[in-house]
Amino acid sequence: MTEVATFATSDQLLVIIDPVARRADGESVRIAKDVLSAGAASTKVCLPEDPEEFARALARRGSRRPVVIGDDRALTRAVALLHRQRALAECVLSVVPVGGSLAVAHALGVPTGPVAAARAVLDGAERRLDLLVDDSDGVVLGMLRIPAPPAGGGVPSADPAGRPWLQSLVRTLVPVRPSRLSRPVAAPLPPGPARLRVEVDGTTLVDLDQPVEAVSVTPGASGSAEVVVRPSSVGAEAAPLQAYGRTVTVSGADFRYRADAAVAGPVRRRTWTVREGALGLMLPVR
Template structure:
């Protein structure tokens, strides 16, 4: 198997990573990789041969591996293994899927569990969602902003990675292969690449890479204006007591909301993940190719709930949170369910 270790997992809980790796190496032929950029992750997965991918990291690490396999059209080839490492909020998806949080138990699940088919939510830009989408974004403790195919950490994550995410960085130059792959282990590998790009601009802060008078130049004034526009652009965050956003929401072609009335919240959750904290029934069912769509307006006492296979949201620039990563703003986005599009190894 190919064990992909998230660099953040090694920094957050290196002991759990070492234990999980040792259990796997003691029972199977294992190749270990610690990709520190999307390009490296893409290369590692593209050259894995017949090795089954196993992720050691949090939900974000799993999402990025699934995203890369989906882009390579290799997602249906092998079941993905997962050993969750991270804070409780960062492994909520793994917990909802029934993956043990203890490293030894999770590693044994990878070695002796069974494969479970899961639905996948794919948007019209090629992005994938494993769990849920919220519009507007809820601004979680650790968020990301996706654009141009790269992922950027935009919130000063608690692991202190800056612009670097769970599996890959938004920017960085690929190092030689021997610097990131070690068949005997990964403890001596550098935890991060020195080429990470600061995320101050994505976080909506103003940084002046020069003397203060450079802000008075046309280029400096333009840069400052663009930063301020991003900071106040409508639809980026949900504020308490806000009147909502004017969005057009369609589910399987049926109109659920239109721009003539504001919408406070739109939530889209894969039906296979009904066990995620916050759901009413707390069950986890088989892949059935559907999502639950929730639309809440400021005036309504109850939210409108429907099940659908395709959801389209359009309107003025809005941001959305997909699998705890903040994306956008965009003017339109369509999500479509791919039934049983990938498989995960879960406890037998």
Template sequence: MSAPDSTEQPLLVVIDPVARRVDGESVRIARDVLCGGAVAKICFPEGPQDVERALARRGRRRPVVIGDDRALLRVVHLLHQRRDLPEVPVSLVPVGALPAVSLARALGVPLGTVAASRAVLDGAERRLDALVDDAGGVVLGGLWIPGPGGLNRTPEATAAAEPNGSPETGIADVADVTEVTASEGGVGDHQSWWSPAARTARSALTLLTGPAARHQLPSCTRLRVEADGVLLVDLDEPVARVALCAVDGQAEVTVHTHSAELPSVARATRVSISGPSFHYRADNVLTGPVRTRTWSVREGAWRLVLPRG
């Protein structure tokens, strides 16, 4: 459901340092379009602390992120920590190539600089669900847990998993999302960015995992998965993959095992996963190892400005 427009509010434009380094020309174009259409304060943060200070002093300005998925996630997490996330509309102008902006694409944000900037000025807010974990994390698109053979960790992915890793580390080791088509539940190039196929987090999870991740299941791992206290799989049954996303106000968990031809799917408000140390990818960011984690769905947890229609 659409939220009231906020296009008349002044803007706080947060320009990620990685975006300035990767594609300075796109950053310049986005800044010119935004400043030409609204009263905007430009912020050039050098690190997360600068972003946090800018958000704390934003006043009535609504945040606009110029950068990749990581820059968006950083702002969302900071707003969540400040308990401002449900009431503050967020906008994004993606800068970077796939897969660094695959979450933006999955959420329905145009990847073109001018189109995304115009959407910031002329778009409409939409309330979207999210998953919040017991460690304070927020998942916008979806998460999945591969077995030990499914991580293929690169140095970049390892840095992304470290709690004190560089905020400028890009997303690595992600399936090619450009191959996803509308028939697979994704968004084809011929479709509008806010087409029906792109409206659910399930579609976002499909885009983020990509065809290779869906069709080449990794090695087995042992996990205990519970949905609202109901046991879906226990440690004695090897798991190939677990996927989780927020759909229509509920958490949808999909469990692939090698003993069953089809995955089991359940809906719940709270999903707990535990077992030997495991890693998981949330919005394409590698996290872990952890021994247990619980996610709860938050309906209408955040507001994203997207193109109209």
């Protein structure tokens, strides 16, 4: 891992540049680094070569404010690491989206373009956002989908407040650009109805006797998650089922799920809990 220190005029930053971003768009990385270096009192730039070096750089941040230059996978990796270190409450994270898949960062309210995103790091304000945390310590920033859609399946969009919300259970995702640093993921299960039990705050929304086409879970803005189940139908289309709650449990036959930019599973049971205001993210001042 290469580390470079530079000095400028306000604040102390630890800038972690993901290797995927360096390969995908070196010019945007350079622009973002120049803007950050010109606006911060002290900027330490880290160039990790793999996820392990990425984790070590973040763990050794000290009093510096971490800034990730990278795609949705890099952002989610940083949030997950801080969560496992139990450091989210005391840490304010910033991100400059660069790379292949940027839908989650943009849906959270991070500006497009390296200059605007870097200026938000320097001049923005901390905003506390809800997260979904599962019983294996995984995190979801934007949207959870079950079963996992095929490669190129759906992404969340953003409402005026910058939080993702469900507009359609069949919206097409921006394809995720693969990287050699990404963990290998098994191919999604064949598409088709699944038999799942979905419980929201202990109340069954749909049971195993009702096949479902899709389930989506989206963290809201007030400590609850929006859960939408699209039942499988024959003939007339079945109306989606909707509920709100703090805890969502899905169980049944083996299923995979897409959490932000990553696919996980198969599992037979998983519980997600809303952590209200768990993530502090620097965003433009409204």
